[in-house]
């Protein structure tokens with residue numbers, strides 16, 4: 638591991654009591670925390686607002702446990718589309734902080750997955766992967782993958798944002814009307830009619846979709862904008878699945894909804910040697 642960059646005021650490396658490492662951001666415009674394991678954003682609180690992210694109260698404190706909530710990185714495959722851990726290896730790997738800057742409006746962080754770490758987890762693959770975060774009044778995430786191998790490589794991925802809501806049955810999601818989605822619960826394609834409300838388990842990949850999405854819970858509205866992404870995943874496990882998930886409180890499904898900027902299903906990409914793909918997502922209160 639190369640050395641950590643000199644950190645500007647308000648950005649520090651901290652460890653919890655179980656020895657897990659985090660980047661802690663304290664800036665007039667935002668307070669945020671990122672676990673180095675998984676380059677996993679666990680909290681982002683713009684000044685004067687509530688957290689933009691939902692985090693399980695029972696997330697694992699010790700190194701080695703997959704966090705439930707925040708923004709897990711699904712990479713280089715989404716779901717169980719390949720042999721290996723669900724949602725790939727990035728969220729289970731130790732990343733390195735390679736850049737940290739601040740100005741009056743925001744903090745910018747860069748994290749990279751060391752090539753040797755990627756090779757150890759996936760010997761047959763060859764990628765350079767970095768995550769850039771811009772934290773301020775809004776949250777911007779940019780995940781860049783470059784094929785450093787000798788042949789084409791397949792990439793599917795997601796910025797698996799867990800968003801907080803006051804009460805799931807009062808939620809309204811706009812911006813999906815008319816979009817075709819793959820219903821992962823029935824393996825069928827459907828078309829969204831009007832706004833989405835949620836009264837049961839939802840696990841969908843909306844396809845050929847790139848417009849902004851608004852999530853309203855009657856108390857506030859979050860807007861999710863994406864680029865480099867023609868698919869978006871909407872997920873709530875509801876009551877029965879919630880009981881089977883690791884580190885997920887039984888009633889947690891009532892206060893979260895995942896809206897995930899993705900390249901999933903038919904939106905998976907094939908990158909030629911030297912080719913780069915950037916997946917971006919911004920989340921802000923409007």
Ligand SMILES: O=P(O)(O)OC[C@H]1O[C@@H](O)[C@H](O)[C@@H](O)[C@@H]1O
Pocket residue numbers: 716723724797821840841870872882897
């Ligand atoms: O439990 P995990 O591996 O974090 O995955 C959570 C969920 O992630 C979503 O993105 C998938 O669409 C769901 O099918 C999955 O259950």
